[in-house]
Amino acid sequence: MSASVHVPVMLREVLRELDLKPGLTVVDGTVGAGGHSQKISEQIGENGVLIGLDRDSMMLNFAAERVSGAGRHLIQSSYSEIKNVLNELGIDTVDRILLDLGLSSDQLADRQRGFGYSVDAPLDMRFDNRSGQSVEEYLANVDQAKLTEVLTTYGEEKFSEAIAQTIVERRRKQPIETTRDLTETLEEAIPARFRKQARKDPATRVFQALRIAVNQELTHLEQALQTELYEALKPGGRLSIITFHSLEDRLVKNAFRDDNRWKVLAKKPTAPTPAEVRMNPRSRSAKLRTAAKL
Ligand SMILES: C[S@@+](CC[C@H](N)C(=O)[O-])C[C@H]1O[C@@H](n2cnc3c(N)ncnc32)[C@H](O)[C@@H]1O
Secondary structure (H helix, E strand, O other): OOOOOOOOOOHHHHHHHHOOOOOOEEEEOOOOOOHHHHHHHHHHOOOOEEEEEEOOHHHHHHHHOOOOOOOEEEEEOOHHHHHHHHHHHOOOOEEEEEEEOOOOHHHHHOOOOOOOOOOOOEOOOOOOOOOOOOHHHHHHHOOHHHHHHHHHHHHOOOOHHHHHHHHHHHHHHOOOOEHHHHHHHHHHHOOHHHHHHOOOOHHHHHHHHHHHHHOOHHHHHHHHHHHHHHHHEEEEEEEEEEEOOHHHHHHHHHHHHHOOOEEEOOOOOEOOOHHHHHHOHHHHHOEEEEEEEO
């Protein structure tokens, strides 16, 4: 396995807001390549317990390079199943939880799974390929109106109607199986002059929307925010969440604001510094919010 290329976002800010101490029990609910967890592990020390979860087994292999030893657990699970995981470990509640949502740069760089459009690969994009639909299967079956809605809401794509229509027309003639099949379809759907004008390649938005849809990312977040994350924390425990999409951020902001069992650390989310955005452009849309359980 090659080394991880993922750079953890707002590492200093996350550590500050989590306010870690030796001996604490922490869940990193989206452990990825363990960039944040490696530092969390150092700060909680050998008497602390760290549980790293990820839906993607490939990411857990990356994390194992950085997080191992006594009191360190890496488990393939969604963070929305946090209570079951803790039950199985015989742990009642924890002191801190971190979620760093979305996709890792290592997944984007994976040449087998079709997360990015720059390499030709099968269109899968599932974090956990043991269940659920791949993007190929999704595009073969989804209703045109539903697809338009997904591209509009998850991708904020203004050509979603034309794209959905072109996808449905193309799949009648041949299946859309690879990233190249999909990018060709997008080129057909969006006039070249609009593609050139766009600040962000429309393919970025469409790939993001399809990834969010097949992994049901917002459903996992919404469900976890309703009960699981709250119940998994000790009173006074902290939950920090990094989001990359306005819909995710809205869910987190509203959950913290509308529920008086949470005390938010700051009304405004923490953003990366301009220096971080220059060094790691992936961080530009990141927002970090932290709340304490009352
Ligand atoms: C941005 S990366 C995390 C990077 C990590 N903080 C680091 O520094 O290396 C997001 C990770 O969350 C995982 N993921 C996405 N949704 C998840 C969920 N519902 N439960 C657990 N892991 C999830 C992805 O597979 C990916 O590895």
